[in-house]
């Protein structure tokens with residue numbers, strides 16, 4: 001114990017929500033005192049202590065401040081107001097406004113935004129201007145909404161605009177998100193808001209080298225640090241060392257004698273009485289390394305005999321390839337040919353809620369209950385059971401609605417470590433990652449190097465396409481091979497090309513792991529394909545809209561890997577037609593204009609047998625339970641489930657209770673690829689039909705199922721049906737010629753059927769915001785010498801702030817998917833697929849420079 005450790009702790013007196021309180025003086029900041037000691041959890045912790053997300057905003061002496069930046073001695077004697085302490089009628093006004101305007105998705109950022117808005121409205125009342133509020137929201141991040149509806153809600157409160165909270169009706173009726181009011185007020189808890197008696201806290205010790213042999217681990221100093229109960233290393237794992245969604249190659253911890261493979265590898269878990277003690281002690285674990293040079297260049301890794309990743313035997317994770325027609329002959333006959341190398345960057349999800357897990361053992365029963373915000377509770381359950389060496393039925397993973405994911409919570413993060421600590425100590429343990437740990441550990445969007453050769457005839461009709469792609473998948477497999485498979489499958493975009501030859505390689509390196517992220521490889525491919533189309537259009541002398549119209553995929557045509565498209569693809573041309581007037585008008589007005597057209601599959605496809613179930617149960621108290629197994633992460637799956645039940649059963653929405661059920665195996669695989677909406681709706685519909693057929697008897701479980709088991713794996717048949725369903729979108733970016741500022745985005749999205757149009761619109765606005773960031777400024781680079789990420793704060797990620805988000809006009813196109821429930825196609829995945837191409841085209845229209853690397857705003861672009 002150091003001198004510092006023995007410094008006596010003095011209490012700090014302050015007023016919180018009108019009540020005089022005294023809190024321990026050793027909290028690192030006000031947020032910690034509020035959440036951990038006073039149990040006031042409306043203020044969320046998205047990035048403490050860096051003060052960069054705004055989720056922890058409270059009002060101190062009338063001023064909105066981020067509480068993770070307030071040292072306790074600074075707030076001594078002051079008046080602190082949290083959302084819990086706001087007057088009931090005012091709380092209700094905010095709750096109503098955010099619910100009615102669709103101003104939230106996952107909800108994690110909203111309580112902080114509400115406090116900032118309250119401070120501004122207190123000051124300016126109805127004179128609060130929208131652009132001023134957008135400026136004040138610069139202290140906040142929202143990764144879901146695109147801010148449009150957030151500002152609508154704040155405006156409604158400021159001007160006391162009467163609003164009605166409409167419960168959602170059946171399919172196609174706009175209504176409020178399930179639990180929208182509780183989420184707005186921060187009353188609906190996330191995992192880190194949970195506390196159970198006897199709960200301890202865990203923290204992780206991460207590697208100092210992306211590639212090094214682990215020679216020794218000394219836990220002595222950590223074990224004797226204040227408050228520490230135990231320190232565990234890989235030697236304590238009773239079962240499997242490695243986990244993984246497809247390959248079991250990701251070590252829970254690196255043992256002595258093992259080798260680290262990326263910057264997010266874990267060496268030890270420290271358990272203590274408080275989070276701070278656990279984190280302080282985790283820093284004292286002493287590891288002896290024999291460092292090795294990391295392999296960080298994917299092309300060099302491909303050429304090298306050295307294996308980058310411990311426990312693997314090759315740097316080639318996967319090769320996805322297919323060919324149709326005589327590509328070389330077609331290209332040689334083309335009137336116009338474009339050959340270009342496109343590169344895209346690694347990108348971070350930046351969901352606002354860092355990963356958190358709570359594991360609670362039942363010693364008498366010999367079971368373990370794990371609360372998780374992951375995207376696939378059954379995969380999590382299976383891996384945790386394997387790590388603990390337990391039968392699967394002794395582990396339950398309960399899903400707690402999370403604060404955003406976008407694919408970044410598919411792999412296990414800290415679930416196995418937390419479960420291990422709780423199991424071995426026979427006591428509840430919670431582990432919440434710091435923002436830096438979160439950034440280091442979870443998988444990112446792939447950087448991909450894509451060499452495209454595309455040719456068309458004199459009229460601009462595509463004749464041939466050759467693609468060679470290399471994706472940096474980082475250390476562990478995650479779902480990297482599937483991302484590159486999807487990139488290959490979507491290489492040609494939503495166009496018919498008679499001859500095509502595609503190869504995409506996923507490479508293992510010692511860079512951050514890459515895996516699932518909204519769009520899943522389609523974004524990268526279509527940035528390149530759209531770039532080729534625009535270059536060809538210029539050569540032919542036709543507009544970007546016209547070349548897309550001439551080549552867009554239509555029913556009966558052969559697409560990409562050979563799939564013969566059904567009537568679902570009518571949506572592609574309909575999206576194009578929907579933006580035609582906006583495109584023409586913006587050009588006529590003299591603006592620089594870019595257009596992107598994209599497609600993205602929903603579901604997994606590629607021969608995977610997909611199944612999901614749902615249960616409807618009429619309780620004798622009048623409540624109708626709808627049980628499903630999908631992860632709610634802001635995308636609205638609970639609202640979809642409710643609306644399907646209302647539609648099918650003709651009941652009042654107030655009777656429906658949606659339950660994410662972890663006691664029955666109702667799901668299969670991850671909540672990813674828009675499959676929750678598509679398949680979840682199908683299963684709930686089937687369960688309702690079963691209930692109706694049987695007279696809706698009370699206390700009977702009516703099971704409904706939905707299957708997609710008719711897709712083919714790439715390359716197995718001549719015309720494989722790779723995917724059952726695709727969503728389509730056309731986006732127009734209108735740019736000011738003088739300033740380069742984006743004036744407006746027009747986004748036409750074919751969602752098949754909009755289950756809830758307002759929520760659907762909100763998802764599209766959010767994805768355009770994410771897409772503009774991807775196009776212009778977002779990046780998560782790694783140091784080529786060390787393999788360590790160089791941007792380890794939210795601010796450094798390049799995410800667009802509210803004041804930089806242009807107006808977004810959403811056009812919902814509903815071209816139903818044959819054979820899908822209600823014609824649903826899903827909206828989340830396709831979201832930002834066309835955005836980067838459209839931005840690049842607008843920039844080229846403005847200055848004549850064809851760009852081929854993301855992000856587009858390089859050092860020379862100061863606009």
Ligand code: FES
Nearest residue numbers: 046047051054068
């Ligand atoms: S948690 Fe305080 S600003 Fe992010």
Ligand code: FES
Nearest residue numbers: 105107142143144
């Ligand atoms: S609603 Fe803002 S981060 Fe999810």
